[in-house]
Amino acid sequence: MSIEPRTKRELLIKNILLSPALFWLIVFFMIPLIIILVYSFTDRGTYGNIVWTFQIDNYIRFADPLYIGIFWRSFLIAILTTVICFLIGYPLAYWMASQPAHRQNTLMLLMMIPYWTNYIVRTYAWRTILTREGILNQVLIALNLVSVENPPILLFNNQAVIIGLVYVSVVAMVLPCYASLTGLDKSLLEAAQDLYANRVRTFLYVTLPLTMPGIVAGCILVFVPSLGAYVTPDMLGGGKADMIGNLIAQQFGEASDWPFGSAISVVLMFVMLFGTLLYFRGLRSEETQR
Amino acid sequence: MAVQFPGQIDQKQAGLTYQQENKPSFLSRLWQWLSTAYAGMFFFFLYAPIIVLIVFSFNASRFPTNWTGFTFDWYVQLFSNRLIGLALKNTLIVAITSTIISTIIGTMIAVAVERYRFRRKMAVNALLLMPIIIPDIAMAIMLLAFFVLIKIPLGLPSIIIAHVAFTISFVAIIVRARMASIGFTLEEAAGDLYANEWQAFWQVTFPLLLPGIIGGALFAFTLSLDDYVITNFVSGPSSTTLPIRIAGMIRRNITPEINAVSTLMLLVSMIFIPISLRLQRRANMD
Numbered sequence: 001m002s003i004e005p006r007t008k009r010e011l012l013i014k015n016i017l018l019s020p021a022l023f024w025l026i027v028f029f030m031i032p033l034i035i036i037l038v039y040s041f042t043d044r045g046t047y048g049n050i051v052w053t054f055q056i057d058n059y060i061r062f063a064d065p066l067y068i069g070i071f072w073r074s075f076l077i078a079i080l081t082t083v084i085c086f087l088i089g090y091p092l093a094y095w096m097a098s099q100p101a102h103r104q105n106t107l108m109l110l111m112m113i114p115y116w117t118n119y120i121v122r123t124y125a126w127r128t129i130l131t132r133e134g135i136l137n138q139v140l141i142a143l144n145l146v147s148v149e150n151p152p153i154l155l156f157n158n159q160a161v162i163i164g165l166v167y168v169s170v171v172a173m174v175l176p177c178y179a180s181l182t183g184l185d186k187s188l189l190e191a192a193q194d195l196y197a198n199r200v201r202t203f204l205y206v207t208l209p210l211t212m213p214g215i216v217a218g219c220i221l222v223f224v225p226s227l228g229a230y231v232t233p234d235m236l237g238g239g240k241a242d243m244i245g246n247l248i249a250q251q252f253g254e255a256s257d258w259p260f261g262s263a264i265s266v267v268l269m270f271v272m273l274f275g276t277l278l279y280f281r282g283l284r285s286e287e288t289q290r
Numbered sequence: 291m292a293v294q295f296p297g298q299i300d301q302k303q304a305g306l307t308y309q310q311e312n313k314p315s316f317l318s319r320l321w322q323w324l325s326t327a328y329a330g331m332f333f334f335f336l337y338a339p340i341i342v343l344i345v346f347s348f349n350a351s352r353f354p355t356n357w358t359g360f361t362f363d364w365y366v367q368l369f370s371n372r373l374i375g376l377a378l379k380n381t382l383i384v385a386i387t388s389t390i391i392s393t394i395i396g397t398m399i400a401v402a403v404e405r406y407r408f409r410r411k412m413a414v415n416a417l418l419l420m421p422i423i424i425p426d427i428a429m430a431i432m433l434l435a436f437f438v439l440i441k442i443p444l445g446l447p448s449i450i451i452a453h454v455a456f457t458i459s460f461v462a463i464i465v466r467a468r469m470a471s472i473g474f475t476l477e478e479a480a481g482d483l484y485a486n487e488w489q490a491f492w493q494v495t496f497p498l499l500l501p502g503i504i505g506g507a508l509f510a511f512t513l514s515l516d517d518y519v520i521t522n523f524v525s526g527p528s529s530t531t532l533p534i535r536i537a538g539m540i541r542r543n544i545t546p547e548i549n550a551v552s553t554l555m556l557l558v559s560m561i562f563i564p565i566s567l568r569l570q571r572r573a574n575m576d
Contacts, residue, residue, distance in 0.1 A: 002407045010406075017402035018414070020395040021458050025417050028455040032436035033420075036428075039435060092332050095325045109564065114336050116559045120518050120533050121552040124540050125339035128346065133353070135342060167339070228425020230519055235540070245427040252431045252523070262435070265428040276423050 033269075039262035048256030058263035067247070067264075074243040077158060077233075078226040081165040082173075085222045086215065088166070089173035093214075096174070097181035104182075115171045123235045126164050130154040130236070156238035164232040169225060173218035180214025181207075220279055224272055244268050340556065347549035364550040374551065377535035383446060384521075384531060385514040388453035393507040395454075396461030397499075403462070404469040421459045429456055430523035437524060444526035452524045453514045460513065461506035468502025 005011045040058055043051040061067065096107050114122065129135050137151040146152055154160060184207065192202040208215075230245030237243075244264060251261025314322070350359035368374060403414060421429065433452045442448055476498070480490035518533040525534060532551075539548050 002405055004407050014402055014406045014408065017398040021399035021462070022414070022417070024395060024454060024458060025421070028433070028436070028451055029421055030417070032432035035435050035439060036432050088332065088335075091325075092329060095329050098325075110333060111336070112563060113556075113560055114340055116512055116516075116563055117340065117556050118516055118533060118536070118552070120537055120540070121343070121548075121555065122339060124536075124548060124552070125343045127540075129339060129342055133356075167335070170336075224423065225425065228427055230425075230427040245425065248427050248431060252434060258435065261431060265431055269424050269428050272423055272425065273420075276419075 036262045036265055039259050040266045042259045044257045044259050048258070050258060058260045059267075061260060061263075062267070070242055070247050071244060073158070073241070074227055074245075077162055077165065077241075077243060078223050078229075081162055081169065081226045082219050082223045084162065084166050085170045085173040086219065089170050089218065090177050090215065093174045093177035093181055096178050097184075111171055111174065119168060119231060120235075122168060123164050123232055126160070126167060127155065127235060130160055130163070155236065156240045158237075158241045160236040161229075161233050161241045161243070164236040165226050165229060168232065169222045172221040172225075176214040176217040176221065177211065178214075180211040184210055216279060216282070220276065224275070227272070228268060343549050344553045344556070347546060347553045349546060349549075352546060364546040365554075368547055368550045368554075371547070373530075374532075374535060377530050377532045380446065380529055381515060381532040384449050384453060385511055388450045388457060388514050389507055389511045391450070392454045392457040392461050392510050393503060396458045396506060396510075397465050397503050399458070400462040400465035400469060401499075404466050405474070418459050418462050421456050422463075426517075426519035430520040433520065434523045444524055445529045448524045448526075449521055449529060449531070452520050453517065456517075456520065457510035457513050460509050461503075464506035464509060465499065465502045468499055468505075472498045 003010075005014045039050065041054050041056065043053050043055060043057070045051045062071070096104060099107065131137075132151060132153065132155070134154070136154060137146070140146045141148050141151060188206055188210070189202055192206045197205065227243075228245050229243055230249055233241050233243045233246055234249075237246075248261050248264050248268070251257045251264065255261075346357075347364055348360050348362070349357055350361040350363070351357070399414075399418070403411065403418075429452075433448075433455070436442075437444060437448050442451075472495070477490045477495050480494045481487070485493065516533065518537060521531050522534055522537070525531065530538075532555075536548055536551060539551075
């Protein structure tokens with residue numbers, strides 16, 4: 001239970017505890033956010049400088065098919081990544097939850113070790129696997145599945161980006177699903193069995209709906225970072241599968257069009273905040289229903 | 291607490307395969323075999339790239355495609371690489387400093403938010419949540435624009451400022467979860483036993499809070515060690531960190547050395563994670 005700070009002393013303690021973090025978040029997060037918001041309405045000068053006018057051209061520029069294409073691709077890649085992570089991750093979470101308790105801890109640790117390895121390094125590993133002369137093609141050639149002269153191009157395309165994104169984010173799907181599966185009330189499953197529901201029906205009508213909060217949490221944890229991905233499309237897409245993140249980075253890099261880059265970021269952040277808000281609202285309404 | 295009736299199977303042990311108390315049928319054995327095989331494939335997917343990385347760090351050839359013999363050359367080269375040493379030093383300075391700052395102020399705000407009721411608490415909560423939701427790349431360009439506008443030179447201080455800004459929230463969330471689970475009854479009891487607030491906090495609440503604080507600090511530390519996107523935008527030429535150095539090496543295709551440095555980093559995290567988990571578990575048991 002939280003308490004109302006009544007005395008002057010308590011009020012002082014409360015303020016001392018709050019202010020350093022609030023100061024940091026306001027100065028080094030809120031103000032930069034506002035700067036980007038303001039920049040998104042300014043104009044780019046000839047030398048990449050900021051021209052202080054008010055205009056909405058940066059937002060209108062999104063109508064360009066080039067940018068719509070990149071947005072659309074980013075959405076598709078993020079959604080596909082999320083779906084694949086669910087299809088791979090949920091069965092694994094289900095299997096993990098059915099293991100004896102001591103083994104579950106070991107499995108957890110096994111899952112965390114690659115997750116704590118540097119992101120860049122893990123993505124780079126996929127690059128060495130997927131290159132033209134890489135291990136995967138060598139294996140495919142050895143198995144006589146593809147020809148030596150003309151091995152398939154596995155790197156620098158949308159598929160490579162999706163593989164990389166699934167690889168770095170599948171654990172973020174497994175963990176919340178696993179948490180809600182272990183929290184499942186087993187007596188409900190028994191009740192379903194007693195009512196002559198077979199395994200498939202029990203799963204579809206009891207387990208799946210009851211673990212929905214975990215699934216939704218997992219989907220958000222995978223979708224949000226995938227939509228804003230920058231490193232993976234950069235390293236595995238090789239400029240041929242650019243996503244919103246790369247577009248933003250380009251505006252702040254080579255293109256030096258900070259106002260347009262700011263506008264893209266604002267749109268991206270807005271989409272994400274809106275999505276998360278919807279999620280929390282959904283959670284709340286579900287709680288009130290119970 | 292669940293009451294255990296005689297003959298009732300332990301729910302935790304039975305897990306989801308609760309119906310296997312009878313002799314397992316052929317179908318359920320097949321199901322078990324298939325699901326174990328599936329899990330094996332999953333962990334293969336998780337570990338294969340890492341194993342490939344490690345194996346090729348000992349490969350004599352420059353190219354990560356064919357094996358030509360065993361060598362330690364890349365490790366030797368790595369240790370004589372002054373730039374890597376410098377990058378490692380920078381990474382550690384940034385990670386340690388930013389972890390200390392964000393752990394302290396993140397814990398403070400977590401205690402305040404969890405303990406006191408006040409106006410605009412919703413706004414504080416939202417402010418704490420936002421850095422987690424916003425993508426790295428947006429955070430990176432925001433901070434870059436800010437530092438350039440107010441003319442803070444890009445270097446180690448700007449990296450530390452940025453790392454604290456994105457790790458505070460994670461520390462606060464982890465500490466808050468711990469705080470919520472221990473509650474205030476014990477601190478109140480200490481108050482009833484004439485401990486003053488200060489004593490009650492440091493002698494009762496703080497030790498109980500410690501696993502959460504350690505957990506938060508470790509999380510902040512790993513986030514800082516791992517960060518590439520934000521650091522890449524707010525670092526200067528003399529403040530290169532390890533992930534940025536590695537990314538540069540990848541761009542210039544210095545492959546075996548990258549494999550060697552990755553293997554060493556993996557080794558460190560494989561030693562570091564079990565120790566930290568054990569620490570946390572011990573703290574949890576006390």
